[in-house]
Amino acid sequence: xxxxxxxxxxxxxxxxxxxxxxxxxxxxxxxxxxxxxxxxxxxxxxxxxxxxxxxxxxxxxxxxxxxxxxxxxxxxxxxxxxxxxxxxxxxxxxxxxxxxxxxxxxxxxxxxxxxxxxxxxxxxxxxxxxxxxxxxxxxxxxxxxxxxxxxxxxxxxxxxxxxxxxxxxxxxxxxxxxxxxxxxxxxxxxxxxxxxxxxxxxxxxxxxxxxxxxxxxxxxxxxxxxxxxxxxxxxxxxxxxxxxxxxxxxxxxxxxxxxxxxxxxxxxxxxxxxxxxxxxxxxxxxxxxxxxxxxxxxxxxxxxxxxxxxxxxxxxxxxxxxxxxxxxxxxxxxxxxxxxxxxxxxxxxxxxxxxxxxxxxxxxxxxxxxxxxxxxxxxxxxxxxxxxxxxxxxxxxxxxxxxxxxxxxxxxxxxxxxxxxxxxxxxxxxxxxxxxxxxxxxxxxxxxxxxxxxxxxxxxxxxxxxxxxxxxxxxxxxxxxxxxxxxxxxxxxxxxxxxxxxxxxxxxxxxxxxxxxxxxxxxxxxxxxxxxxxxxxxxxxxxxxxxxxxxxxxxxxxxxxxxxxxxxxxxxxxxxxxxxxxxx
Amino acid sequence: xxxxxxxxxxxxxxxxxxxxxxxxxxxxxxxxxxxxxxxxxxxxxxxxxxxxxxxxxxxxxxxxxxxxxxxxxxxxxxxxxxxxxxxxxxxxxxxxxxxxxxxxxxxxxxxxxxxxxxxxxxxxxxxxxxxxxxxxxxxxxxxxxxxxxxxxxxxxxxxxxxxxxxxxxxxxxxxxxxxxxxxxxxxxxxxxxxxxxxxxxxxxxxxxxxxxxxxxxxxxxxxxxxxxxxxxxxxxxxxxxxxxxxxxxxxxxxxxxxxxxxxxxxxxxxxxxx
Numbered sequence: 114x115x116x117x118x119x120x121x122x123x124x125x126x127x128x129x130x131x132x133x134x135x136x137x138x139x140x141x142x143x144x145x146x147x148x149x150x151x152x153x154x155x156x157x158x159x160x161x162x163x164x165x166x167x168x169x170x171x172x173x174x175x176x177x178x179x180x181x182x183x184x185x186x187x188x189x190x191x192x193x194x195x196x197x198x199x200x201x202x203x204x205x206x207x208x209x210x211x212x213x214x215x216x217x218x219x220x221x222x223x224x225x226x227x228x229x230x231x232x233x234x235x236x237x238x239x240x241x242x243x244x245x246x247x248x249x250x251x252x253x254x255x256x257x258x259x260x261x262x263x264x265x266x267x268x269x270x271x272x273x274x275x276x277x278x279x280x281x282x283x284x285x286x287x288x289x290x291x292x293x294x295x296x297x298x299x300x301x302x303x304x305x306x307x308x309x310x311x312x313x314x315x316x317x318x319x320x321x322x323x324x325x326x327x328x329x330x331x332x333x334x335x336x337x338x339x340x341x342x343x344x345x346x347x348x349x350x351x352x353x354x355x356x357x358x359x360x361x362x363x364x365x366x367x368x369x370x371x372x373x374x375x376x377x378x379x380x381x382x383x384x385x386x387x388x389x390x391x392x393x394x395x396x397x398x399x400x401x402x403x404x405x406x407x408x409x410x411x412x413x414x415x416x417x418x419x420x421x422x423x424x425x426x427x428x429x430x431x432x433x434x435x436x437x438x439x440x441x442x443x444x445x446x447x448x449x450x451x452x453x454x455x456x457x458x459x460x461x462x463x464x465x466x467x468x469x470x471x472x473x474x475x476x477x478x479x480x481x482x483x484x485x486x487x488x489x490x491x492x493x494x495x496x497x498x499x500x501x502x503x504x505x506x507x508x509x510x511x512x513x514x515x516x517x518x519x520x521x522x523x524x525x526x527x528x529x530x531x532x533x534x535x536x537x538x539x540x541x542x543x544x545x546x547x548x549x550x551x552x553x554x555x556x557x558x559x560x561x562x563x564x565x566x567x568x569x570x571x572x573x574x575x576x577x578x579x580x581x582x583x584x585x586x587x588x589x590x591x592x593x594x595x596x597x598x599x600x601x602x603x604x605x606x607x608x609x610x611x612x613x614x615x616x617x618x619x620x621x622x623x624x625x626x627x628x629x630x631x632x633x634x635x636x637x638x639x640x641x642x643x644x645x646x647x648x649x650x651x652x653x654x655x656x657x658x659x660x661x662x663x664x665x666x667x668x669x670x671x672x673x674x675x676x677x678x679x680x681x682x683x684x685x686x687x688x689x690x691x692x693x694x695x696x697x
Numbered sequence: 698x699x700x701x702x703x704x705x706x707x708x709x710x711x712x713x714x715x716x717x718x719x720x721x722x723x724x725x726x727x728x729x730x731x732x733x734x735x736x737x738x739x740x741x742x743x744x745x746x747x748x749x750x751x752x753x754x755x756x757x758x759x760x761x762x763x764x765x766x767x768x769x770x771x772x773x774x775x776x777x778x779x780x781x782x783x784x785x786x787x788x789x790x791x792x793x794x795x796x797x798x799x800x801x802x803x804x805x806x807x808x809x810x811x812x813x814x815x816x817x818x819x820x821x822x823x824x825x826x827x828x829x830x831x832x833x834x835x836x837x838x839x840x841x842x843x844x845x846x847x848x849x850x851x852x853x854x855x856x857x858x859x860x861x862x863x864x865x866x867x868x869x870x871x872x873x874x875x876x877x878x879x880x881x882x883x884x885x886x887x888x889x890x891x892x893x894x895x896x897x898x899x900x901x902x903x904x905x906x907x908x909x910x911x912x913x914x915x916x917x918x919x920x921x922x923x924x925x926x927x928x929x930x931x932x933x934x935x936x937x938x939x940x941x942x943x944x945x946x947x948x949x950x951x952x953x954x955x956x957x958x959x960x961x962x963x964x965x966x967x968x969x970x971x
Contacts, residue, residue, distance in 0.1 A: 143800070143820070193707050231919045417852025450864070605794025608754055609867050610784035618816030619807045623796050 148695060155692055163518045166511035168574040170653070180568050180577060186366065187567035192371035202358060202377045209354040209464035210381065212272055212347070216279025218462050219476070220287045220340075221333055227240050227284060228291030234303075235295055235317055253285020254682040255675060257343050258558070258646045259656075260351070260661055261352035263671065267486035272469045275352035279340050279474070287336050294328035296323060302474040304565060330396055334389045341385045345378045346558040350660075353469075355381075358488050359559065360361060363566050375563075377556040386553070396454060490672030497670050500659055505648065505655035506677050510685075512576040512647065512654055513640040519576075520583025520640075521633055526593025527584060528629075535595055535621055549592070552585030557643055575652025579640050587636045594628030595621065630696050636691035640686055645678050698942065705729050706871050706903045707753060712762030712781025714748055714927075722748045724927040727760070731901060737918035738907040740946055745927040746907040751875045753905070756785045757778045767870060773786075784811030787869030787902075789893070791876035793856045797849030801840060804848050805831040808866030827866075834862040838892050858892055865896065872897065874906040876938045879911070911943055 196202070229235045230245035257271055257278045264274030302320040311319065348356030356380055362371035466473060495502065529535050536542035561578035568574040602620040611619065648656025655674060662670040707730035714723040723745045730736055738746045751757040751816050752764050755771045764771040769782045795804045806823045809831070817823055822830075837843045838858035840851075848856060857877060864872065877893065878886035894917060897904050908914045914921060915935060923931030923946030 138829075140841070140844065141802075141825075141832060557902045599797075601790060601794040602796045604756065605788065605790055605863075606807055606810065607790035608756065608783055608786075608790075608794075609808050609863070610780045611807070612780065612781075612810075614816045615810045615813070618818050619810060620796050622818065623799050626798065 116634075121202070135512075149619040152636035157694075162453060163514050166514035168516075169511040170508060170515060171646060172515055172573055172576065176573060177577075180564075180573065183567040183569075184564060187563065191368040191372040193369065195367075195369040195377050196373040197370060197377075198358075199373070202355065202374050205348075205355040205358050206377050206381050208272065208380075208469055209348075209356075210341060210385070211468045212275050212279065212344040212354050213337060214461055214465040215276045215469070215471065216340050216344065217283060217287075217333065217337045218465075219276060220283030220336065223280065224284050224291050227288045229317070231288060231292040232295035234300065235321060236300070236602060239505075245288070245292075248287040249285055250683060251285075251679065252281050252283075253289070253393060254642075254686075256642050256646045258347065259349060259387055259659065259675070259678075260568045261347050262350040262649065262660060263486060263490075265351045266666065268482045270351040271474060272353035272471060273479055274461065275344060275347040276471070277479065278347065278352060279344060283336055283340060287332055288337075290332040290506025291325070291329060294325040294332070296326075298324040327396075331393055334393050338386055340391045341382055341554045345382065346556050349558070351564070352621060355545045360562065361496075363562060368566075371563075375555060375559060378556070378559065381549075382556070383550065383554040385672045392454070395453070484669065489668040490675065491668065492586055493676050494667070494669030494673035495673045497667065498673070500664070501658050502655065502670075502674055502677055505658045505674075506645075508572055509644040509647070509651050509654035510641065510681065511655070512572050512652075513637060513644040515646065516579035516583055516640050517633065517637045519580035520587055522634060523580070523584035524588035524591060525629065527588040529595060529617070530620075531588060531592035532595035534598075535617060538570075540646060544587075545592075549585055552581065553589065555582075557582030558646070558650065560652050561647055565651050568651075570651040570654065572647075572653030575644065575647035575650075575654065578652065579643060581649070583636050583640060587632055590632040590635075591625065591629055592634070595625045598624040627696055631693050634693055638682075638686055639688055641682055646684070704732055706732050706734075706767060706883075707905070708763075708765040709749075709752070710763050712749070712752060712756065712764060713760050713955055714752070714887075717758045721927050723752075726924075726927070726929055728922065728929065728932075729779065730905060732734040733901055733903055735897065735919045736913035737902075737920070737923060738905060738922050739909065739911060739914050739926060739931075740907075740924035740942070741882065742909070746924055747875050747885040748927075750875050750905065750907060751786075753873055754783050754788060780811060784867055785870045787864035787867050788924045789857070789860055789864055789872070789874040791879050793853075795848040795856055795859060795862045795863075797847065799847045799848060801848055801851065801862075802828070802844040803834060804859055805862045805866055807832055808834075808863035811867060815957045831862070831866060834865040835859070836864045837865065837896065850879075852885065853881050853889050857881065857885075861889070861893060861896070869902065872902045872904045872906075874904065876907050876909065879909065886913075911947075915943075949952045 123278065152261060227245045227248055230237070230241045230250060234244070236242040260278035260282050261275055262267070268274050298321050300473035302324070306316045306320045307313075331337055344354045346354075346356040348354040349360050351357065359371050359374040359378070362368075362374060461681070511654050527545055530537070530541050531545035533542055534547065557578055560581055561575050564578045564581075568577075598621060600622065603616060606616045606620045644652075644654050645659075646656045648658070649660045650655045652655070655678060659671060659674045662668075662674065707728065709726060709728040712723055712726045713721065715721050726745070726749060728749075730948060738749065740746050748757060752759055752771070753766050755764075755774065759772060762772075766782060767785055769778060771779070771782065774782060796807075800820065803820045806817075806820060806827060808933065809823065809827050810817065812825075832841060833846055835844055838861050840855060840858055840862070843855065843859075848859060851859065861877075874893065878889050881889060890913065893906075896902070906914075906918070908917075915938070919933055920934050921931060921938060921943070922929060923943070925946055925948070931942055933942065
């Protein structure tokens with residue numbers, strides 16, 4: 114046996130250094146760097162803002178408890194749901210679906226050139242880039258319900274203003290994600306194509322677009338999902354779809370009928386989420402970043418659709434024999450699947466236009482009216498309602514802050530319970546996931562309408578509805594983030610003899626923290642947008658003034674409200690983007 | 698920690714493990730490790746080395762067989778006993794197992810969790826005495842000045858040294874190391890092994906370390922145990938070991954040179970050739 118001393122070369126490491134107890138304490142103090150100081154200030158400001166907001170909208174714990182009593186009371190009168198005009202509800206449900214399809218189609222057609230103009234690597238000119246980005250930012254900042262309310266005034270009640278509103282608002286997200294996808298493409302294939310003498314646009318169509326295509330598809334399906342949720346509430350302002358029926362039932366105090374309609378909406382949205390996730394999983398394979406966070410793993414849908422995806426080697430186009438005369442790609446595997454899906458989508462769009470008896474020509478016919486009403490918003494007029502606009506905006510911001518805070522309180526524990534790798538047991542996991550599906554299947558504005566019917570007008574029921582809705586989607590995002598953390602530190606923590614609670618605190622929470630904060634900021638962004646429209650259904654905030662101004666056709670006041678909303682929403686978006694960058 | 702150590706720190710007999718839908722990962726493995734021995738487990742990837750190590754602190758339950766570590770029957774141990782055992786058994790992972798977003802100090806502190814009750818969020822929730830101890834342990838691995846650096850900003854070798862400091866927080870009686878230098882470059886490997894070896898000698902620990910660099914194992918261990926397809930195919934003291942016996946461990950079932958030349962390649966990169 115070799116004596117260990119031989120091996121103990123002096124590298125200076127590993128030997129016991131007698132530590133100096135006086136200096137040890139100094140060394141245990143962590144220096145406060147600039148970034149850490151900034152983070153602390155941000156945290157203090159956020160907590161302070163929430164406390165201010167809580168007081169501002171006169172939220173209170175006793176009020177909360179009373180509110181839940183009221184909601185319980187109303188639910189008592191809603192149950193059991195009645196489906197006396199189920200035929201009508203289903204017809205309007207389909208109308209809602211077709212509106213979402215048409216709205217998404219409009220958005221995609223408009224977004225494509227805008228994205229090419231907005232992406233740094235494809236834009237023809239910096240000025241074009243600035244304009245395109247401006248359009249994207251503007252259309253995202255104005256909620257679709259506001260667009261819809263304005264267009265209803267311009268072209269009358271019906272499906273048409275609804276689909277235009279969906280299309281225009283969707284440009285904000287679709288255009289941005291398309292542009293991001295274009296910017297993220299690998300530039301070498303493009304250089305290669307350019308070097309053989311291709312023109313700029315030839316290079317873009319042959320090398321940039323194919324690379325970005327999977328991301329485009331993922332975005333479109335995701336947006337279709339979101340637009341279905343939106344279109345189911347557009348009826349509240351008369352822009353078509355099932356929302357109108359629910360509103361009518363609530364107005365005539367037929368609560369059980371209203372719940373029946375909500376049930377139809379829920380089924381519609383849940384089926385749609387299931388389908389779009391399954392289609393995404395099939396078309397995009399296992400790429401989780403593209404398939405999106407809401408993709409089901411091991412879901413029944415994915416298994417069903419896997420039949421058509423057939424990615425096995427025997428179906429690989431490359432190894433199939435082909436006709437050497439015509440040199441056409443063989444009609445198998447991926448190619449067949451993609452063609453079938455493509456044709457199905459085209460068919461779906463045609464069916465959608467026919468079902469709502471909308472002629473694509475009418476869309477263009479409506480454009481002059483839309484343009485006229487947009488021009489009449491300018492110049493914005495602050496004189497008639499300056500103070501109520503400011504008060505309303507402040508109230509909306511306060512509602513969004515409180516809702517985000519309350520939603521976070523609910524969704525962090527819920528998210529951990531709904532994460533497969535952290536949940537206490539399968540039962541808790543299943544129950545939490547089920548709860549999330551239930552909450553996510555009902556649009557926030559519908560929850561708001563119900564809460565307002567139960568509790569009364571004002572910012573408190575609106576905020577509660579928002580908090581409830583936030584908890585659903587935030588918890589899902591947190592659960593998905595927690596499921597993706599690195600398991601090795603967890604194993605290491607268990608190996609030192611830690612309990613499950615200790616392990617969660619030491620290795621799961623720190624790893625999930627960036628995702629939690631970033632999703633929290635995202636939730637704040639979304640809640641701010643939603644809280645500006647709560648006023649339309651009586652939930653407080655700036656939406657009330659907007660709706661009133663629209664009713665009496667004071668369009669310049671509407672313009673002022675819109676500019677205020679845009680300014681606040683955009684600055685909060687910039688702020689949260691900055692904080693997110695600091696954390697990650 | 699007060700109870701006297703049994704003469705044999707590890708006693709494994711007839712241990713078999715079959716993973717669902719997998720082959721037999723361990724096939725009737727028996728192994729006895731006396732107190733203070735430095736044992737190296739060698740073998741190809743997938744030969745069952747890591748699986749065997751994870752049985753020793755109960756991270757994986759066996760299919761059949763018995764495992765006794767530091768006088769505790771690991772198979773029969775309840776959750777509480779298992780925690781008590783894990784507290785006394787240090788484990789060093791190939792991929793370090795650090796939480797990248799936390800500071801080096803906080804990662805080291807998490808090694809004391811077995812001694813504490815309840816969860817800890819952040820450095821300041823640990824008592825000051827433990828914070829000092831953690832800093833001392835970082836000093837021992839030569840990283841005291843990096844205490845407040847985020848773990849993911851450290852180099853691979855530094856991260857593994859932080860992981861060793863975390864193990865020291867446990868004041869372990871047995872140290873298990875699973876390929877501690879497999880993902881490191883030769884220079885960092887040498888440094889990590891140097892630190893590990895020094896500590897093991899100073900603290901008179903019993904060590905079981907899996908390695909796939911044969912020369913590294915030969916220069917370091919007192920006893921070599923070779924696994925192939927879940928079976929013990931070699932168990933000898935290092936001083937009467939010939940090269941052929943070691944190379945036999947790396948023989949594949951289907952004839953092929955790649956594994957053997959791979960092992961030799963790895964061995965040439967290690968500076969600790971005896």
